[in-house]
Amino acid sequence: MKVGENDINKDRRSRNKSRLRQWLLFGSMPLLAFFFSLMLGRFEIAPLMTLKILFSKILGLQADWPPVMEKVVIHVRLVRILAAMLVGAGLSVSGASFQGLFRNPLVSPYILGVSAGAGFGAALGILFSKSILIIQLWAFLCGLGSVALSYGISRLYKQPSEIVLVLAGTIVGAFFTALISFIKYIADPYEKLPAIVFWLMGSFASTSYALLLPALLPMLIPMAILLVIRWRINVLSLGDEEARSLGLDTGRLKVVVVLCATLITSSAVAICGIIGWVGLIIPHIARMLVGPDHGKMIPVSLWIGAVYLVLIDDVARSISAAEIPIGILTALIGAPFFAYLLTRRKTGW
Amino acid sequence: MVNLLDIREAGFSYDGKQTIFDRVTFSIKPGEIFCILGPNGIGKSTLLRCLGGLLTLQTGSITLQGQGIHAIGRKELGKQIGFIPQGHQPAFPYSVKEFVLMGRAPYIPIYAMPAEEDHRIAEQAIRSIGLVHLMEKSYTEISGGERQMALFARVLAQNPQLLLLDEPTSHLDLRNQLNTLTLIETLCRQGLTAVLTTHLPDQALLLNATVAIMKDRTFMAVGPAREVITVENLKAAYGIDVQILSSADGRARACVPVKHSA
Numbered sequence: 001m002k003v004g005e006n007d008i009n010k011d012r013r014s015r016n017k018s019r020l021r022q023w024l025l026f027g028s029m030p031l032l033a034f035f036f037s038l039m040l041g042r043f044e045i046a047p048l049m050t051l052k053i054l055f056s057k058i059l060g061l062q063a064d065w066p067p068v069m070e071k072v073v074i075h076v077r078l079v080r081i082l083a084a085m086l087v088g089a090g091l092s093v094s095g096a097s098f099q100g101l102f103r104n105p106l107v108s109p110y111i112l113g114v115s116a117g118a119g120f121g122a123a124l125g126i127l128f129s130k131s132i133l134i135i136q137l138w139a140f141l142c143g144l145g146s147v148a149l150s151y152g153i154s155r156l157y158k159q160p161s162e163i164v165l166v167l168a169g170t171i172v173g174a175f176f177t178a179l180i181s182f183i184k185y186i187a188d189p190y191e192k193l194p195a196i197v198f199w200l201m202g203s204f205a206s207t208s209y210a211l212l213l214p215a216l217l218p219m220l221i222p223m224a225i226l227l228v229i230r231w232r233i234n235v236l237s238l239g240d241e242e243a244r245s246l247g248l249d250t251g252r253l254k255v256v257v258v259l260c261a262t263l264i265t266s267s268a269v270a271i272c273g274i275i276g277w278v279g280l281i282i283p284h285i286a287r288m289l290v291g292p293d294h295g296k297m298i299p300v301s302l303w304i305g306a307v308y309l310v311l312i313d314d315v316a317r318s319i320s321a322a323e324i325p326i327g328i329l330t331a332l333i334g335a336p337f338f339a340y341l342l343t344r345r346k347t348g349w
Numbered sequence: 350m351v352n353l354l355d356i357r358e359a360g361f362s363y364d365g366k367q368t369i370f371d372r373v374t375f376s377i378k379p380g381e382i383f384c385i386l387g388p389n390g391i392g393k394s395t396l397l398r399c400l401g402g403l404l405t406l407q408t409g410s411i412t413l414q415g416q417g418i419h420a421i422g423r424k425e426l427g428k429q430i431g432f433i434p435q436g437h438q439p440a441f442p443y444s445v446k447e448f449v450l451m452g453r454a455p456y457i458p459i460y461a462m463p464a465e466e467d468h469r470i471a472e473q474a475i476r477s478i479g480l481v482h483l484m485e486k487s488y489t490e491i492s493g494g495e496r497q498m499a500l501f502a503r504v505l506a507q508n509p510q511l512l513l514l515d516e517p518t519s520h521l522d523l524r525n526q527l528n529t530l531t532l533i534e535t536l537c538r539q540g541l542t543a544v545l546t547t548h549l550p551d552q553a554l555l556l557n558a559t560v561a562i563m564k565d566r567t568f569m570a571v572g573p574a575r576e577v578i579t580v581e582n583l584k585a586a587y588g589i590d591v592q593i594l595s596s597a598d599g600r601a602r603a604c605v606p607v608k609h610s611a
Contacts, residue, residue: 247427
């Protein structure tokens with residue numbers, strides 16, 4: 001007995017120490033990625049100069065640099081970095097939550113048809129409007145609508161279960177994908193069609209503060225809620241019956257998780273189009289690093305997702321003179337990486 | 350003595366057409382081991398789930414310490430009733446410690462993480478089941494018997510008054526079957542009350558439990574194991590010839606099916 005107790009205490013101490021190290025590591029990574037990305041770009045500005053511009057701007061100091069530099073640092077790079085970090089973090093957190101909810105590590109945040117719905121909304125917006133804000137709004141609303149539709153269809157069954165919800169999501173996704181194809185088919189091939197195609201591939205190239213700000217709250221509030229209830233997702237992942245026998249109101253909790261994840265993904269898609277693979281593989285990397293406990297894994301997903309997407313966006317904007325759509329890069333990197341993950345059975349499933 | 354659980358005229362149907370069971374009435378006293386026997390598909394597990402408030406009766410009532418089970422909130426039920434499901438396939442490779450900690454869910458506010466106290470209780474539960482050496486091991490990597498013990502540790506951390514077990518020994522070897530049964534006995538001696546379903550009348554005899562045999566949508570016999578588990582009753586319940594054998598020293602009894610000679 002005594003020995004067991006000592007072991008447990010020693011365990012707890014060493015666990016606390018490694019936890020501190022993890023927090024330092026995960027805390028410093030986003031900062032490093034942030035400053036690195038701010039200094040990176042085709043327009044040459046001395047690294048120290050970017051810092052000076054950033055901090056002077058924050059502190060409201062007098063400018064003694066060419067205005068074009070400020071424009072590049074604040075209105076081109078900074079806004080892009082913030083958007084990429086926010087979207088990376090958001091997609092990863094909602095992906096991690098969905099994987100727990102659906103008890104399936106192969107689930108992505110787009111599983112309930114958000115991406116197809118939002119893509120359809122954006123395509124409609126592009127077809128009928130020139131305003132980016134209107135396009136964004138349409139993408140957001142149709143993204144929400146498609147998940148509501150999936151959820152409604154799944155409720156038609158007498159015993160609604162997660163698998164029925166996934167099937168409904170597939171149905172809704174297929175339907176909206178067909179509608180997207182139809183809009184592409186009828187769209188003006190010189191002006192509208194390329195815009196739709198580019199939007200669907202995902203990009204931060206046209207990000208501005210005007211675009212980012214309206215999406216801020218619909219992303220941050222649900223992210224905060226998912227972070228707060230993250231431990232409950234462990235219990236939820238045991239399956240409906242067991243979770244209820246452990247005192248959980250699973251029906252209500254599922255609605256909360258689906259609603260939060262959907263708000264996040266719809267907003268993300270509205271900001272930058274459809275960026276695949278992030279919400280699928282980042283939770284896996286987090287699980288490899290800290291184990292499957294959602295209490296640890298969701299915050300770590302958030303950090304890694306933010307760092308990952310901002311670094312990928314660095315590549316997208318600096319590897320060639322022309323911008324590469326980031327959705328292409330995340331898939332090019334994500335698919336082989338996922339194949340590698342599957343060969344490592346250490347992750348458990 | 351006041352009953353812990355009162356079941357009156359209970360009836361259940363999944364679709365409103367086909368009745369699974371009907372007019373089932375019984376009571377369970379604190380500290381009792383109550384064993385539900387009966388053929389496959391008769392509705393033992395369904396009845397067990399109704400007792401835990403996981404399914405809702407069509408007719409009749411279930412009261413836990415005088416309070417209707419559906420008047421008690423889900424969270425409060427989680428503190429009162431523990432449930433050990435049959436077979437269990439986790440989706441993620443949680444460590445034994447993380448898994449046992451989930452037994453604290455009804456005590457942890459929705460917005461909170463497990464507190465130091467919850468960790469302490471979970472570790473205490475793991476220790477008393479004798480799983481300390483597996484604490485950091487992944488739940489998917491341990492054996493079926495160890496997994497069953499981890500489930501018991503989780504229930505201990507949950508600290509309910511009533512424990513429902515759905516065929517707790519169905520995937521276990523002889524040694525682990527006995528371990529599980531003695532553990533149930535020990536827990537009930539310490540004040541827990543257990544209701545279990547099983548296919549093996551032997552186990553009810555071994556536990557010296559109160560036995561109910563289900564047949565034709567209701568209980569055909571209820572009472573102490575040695576009175577209810579008779580050749581006639583088993584014959585009627587399962588529709589085959591059965592013999593009950595005793596070892597020479599009387600320490601072991603077994604019910605075995607008898608093949609018809611052609």
